[in-house]
Amino acid sequence: MAKALVLKDITKRFPLVLANDRISLDLEWGEVLALVGENGAGKSTLMKIVYGLQPPDAGEMWVDGKPYRPKSPLDAIGAGIGMVHQHFMLVEPFTVLENLVLGLEPGSPLFLDLEAARKRAEKLMEELGFEVPLDEKVENLPVGLQQRVEILKALYREARILILDEPTAVLTPQEAKELFRFLRVYVQKGNAAIFISHKLKEVLEVSDRITVIRDGKVVGTVRTKETSLEALARMMVGREVVLRVAKGPARPGEVVLEVEGLEAPPRLRGVSFFVRAGEIVGIAGVEGNGQTELVEALAGLRKYRGTVRYLGHPLPHLALKVREAGVSHIPEDRLARGLVLDFSVRENAILGDQHRPPFRGFLGFLDGKAMEQHARTLVETFDVRPRSTDLSARRFSGGNQQKIVVGRELLRGPRLLIAAQPTRGVDVGAIEFIHQRLVEARDQGLAVLLVSADLSEVISLSDRILVMYEGRIVGELSPEEAKEERLGLLMAGVPA
Numbered sequence: 001m002a003k004a005l006v007l008k009d010i011t012k013r014f015p016l017v018l019a020n021d022r023i024s025l026d027l028e029w030g031e032v033l034a035l036v037g038e039n040g041a042g043k044s045t046l047m048k049i050v051y052g053l054q055p056p057d058a059g060e061m062w063v064d065g066k067p068y069r070p071k072s073p074l075d076a077i078g079a080g081i082g083m084v085h086q087h088f089m090l091v092e093p094f095t096v097l098e099n100l101v102l103g104l105e106p107g108s109p110l111f112l113d114l115e116a117a118r119k120r121a122e123k124l125m126e127e128l129g130f131e132v133p134l135d136e137k138v139e140n141l142p143v144g145l146q147q148r149v150e151i152l153k154a155l156y157r158e159a160r161i162l163i164l165d166e167p168t169a170v171l172t173p174q175e176a177k178e179l180f181r182f183l184r185v186y187v188q189k190g191n192a193a194i195f196i197s198h199k200l201k202e203v204l205e206v207s208d209r210i211t212v213i214r215d216g217k218v219v220g221t222v223r224t225k226e227t228s229l230e231a232l233a234r235m236m237v238g239r240e241v242v243l244r245v246a247k248g249p250a251r252p253g254e255v256v257l258e259v260e261g262l263e264a265p266p267r268l269r270g271v272s273f274f275v276r277a278g279e280i281v282g283i284a285g286v287e288g289n290g291q292t293e294l295v296e297a298l299a300g301l302r303k304y305r306g307t308v309r310y311l312g313h314p315l316p317h318l319a320l321k322v323r324e325a326g327v328s329h330i331p332e333d334r335l336a337r338g339l340v341l342d343f344s345v346r347e348n349a350i351l352g353d354q355h356r357p358p359f360r361g362f363l364g365f366l367d368g369k370a371m372e373q374h375a376r377t378l379v380e381t382f383d384v385r386p387r388s389t390d391l392s393a394r395r396f397s398g399g400n401q402q403k404i405v406v407g408r409e410l411l412r413g414p415r416l417l418i419a420a421q422p423t424r425g426v427d428v429g430a431i432e433f434i435h436q437r438l439v440e441a442r443d444q445g446l447a448v449l450l451v452s453a454d455l456s457e458v459i460s461l462s463d464r465i466l467v468m469y470e471g472r473i474v475g476e477l478s479p480e481e482a483k484e485e486r487l488g489l490l491m492a493g494v495p496a
């Protein structure tokens with residue numbers, strides 16, 4: 001039997017990077033193939049080529065044994081390929097049903113197809129064992145359901161090869177499990193799926209085979225049954241990595257941050273907790289449950305109601321004052337808030353402290369020597385590669401950019417660190433490095449409030465875990481208690 005999909009020597013160059021370097025892989029009917037690799041490895045680029053969103057510079061493809069050269073997604077759909085993107089492509093003010101029909105037959109009036117569409121959609125959902133409210137507007141659906149709409153839309157178009165690009169990034173563990181169950185049913189019916197992720201545990205759970213890519217090249221393909229977490233991690237980053245954080249028990253001291261009845265619109269609806277010196281308190285939760293509001297309120301970037309005490313005194317409401325008081329902040333979006341991409345490392349290394357000694361020198365001019373010295377220390381202590389202080393932040397990989405942010409925030413000697421998604425989108429090597437620095441800082445007495453959508457990060461780093469759901473804290477667990485299942489239930493709003 002012909003293979004579902006064969007790629008041979010697919011190559012794609014962007015101005016700054018060879019994103020796909022002679023990638024070859026194949027997908028059998030009836031299997032889930034996982035495509036794994038660090039951020040920036042070239043996974044999305046490859047799948048966009050398969051889906052006809054961009055042409056390869058070189059290489060060939062076959063679908064079910066036939067040569068395949070898509071000029072647009074319409075060709076991909078015609079060949080039976082469906083894709084669920086990292087960012088959804090639904091029309092939000094439209095209902096689920098309208099979204100299913102939309103764009104399928106250009107020029108045909110929507111309303112004519114709706115009743116027939118409903119019948120087909122219902123049949124599909126029954127066959128595949130999941131449900132979506134067909135008459136609800138997409139904008140009113142939680143992300144987990146929006147993703148199902150994307151899947152349903154692909155199936156509605158008779159996709160026999162389904163590509164899912166980082167589908168679990170927006171899901172709770174339970175929702176991810178349901179997705180995996182669906183994928184197994186889908187391929188058992190003789191279809192095929194490519195599942196992209198950089199989370200190795202789930203890759204091991206759902207796939208039949210795994211293709212690892214690194215720096216645009218295929219490192220290897222392995223059978224899921226014959227590999228392990230450690231072996232995959234090694235393939236992904238090219239060396240052994242410790243996936244667990246080495247840390248002793250916390251020795252908490254005085255209360256550094258005390259929060260009472262903190263409310264911040266639109267989503268933070270009243271939280272109370274404290275963080276002591278020398279401990280890491282993790283906030284777990286699906287994104288969009290008030291975490292962003294919490295972080296921004298504490299960092300002085302957003303208006304709030306309630307009491308926030310820092311070292312026994314009210315915390316100022318102004319970002320600059322919060323910083324001056326000794327509070328550091330790793331923002332969740334390093335590109336928007338953490339770095340000025342066109343500034344050099346030297347400039348980025350003092351962002352937020354540029355008005356203070358030692359950087360503000362004689363007559364208020366910036367002291368170039370102090371800046372250089374500081375940036376040097378940063379790139380060396382935080383292993384920023386390349387070790388340049390002149391290059392603009394834009395020129396560094398995601399992991400190295402994040403090391404610059406983390407280094408800047410830790411080197412200023414804070415008493416409290418608010419760390420929001422501190423390792424989002426960075427490679428395994430950088431994650432390990434950043435985790436170790438955070439634990440070290442904790443051991444030296446830093447109070448850390450960690451907000452992360454990555455459960456394994458919260459569990460491995462935190463000394464105490466608070467779970468947020470719909471703007472409130474719905475539970476506190478120790479990392480030992482926080483079996484992912486229980487934590488996941490709390491995150492989904494099911495009281496434990």
Ligand SMILES: Nc1ncnc2c1ncn2[C@@H]1O[C@H](COP(=O)(O)OP(=O)(O)O)[C@@H](O)[C@H]1O
Nearest residue numbers: 014015017019038039040041042043044045046
């Ligand atoms: N449209 C583009 N223009 C320029 N560079 C791009 C473009 N798309 C992706 N890249 C670069 O190609 C590399 C691979 O990116 P991507 O395929 O998105 O990786 P992954 O999905 O594995 O995280 C990255 O270095 C990224 O910055």
Ligand SMILES: [Mg+2]
Nearest residue numbers: 043044045086
């Ligand atoms: Mg990607």
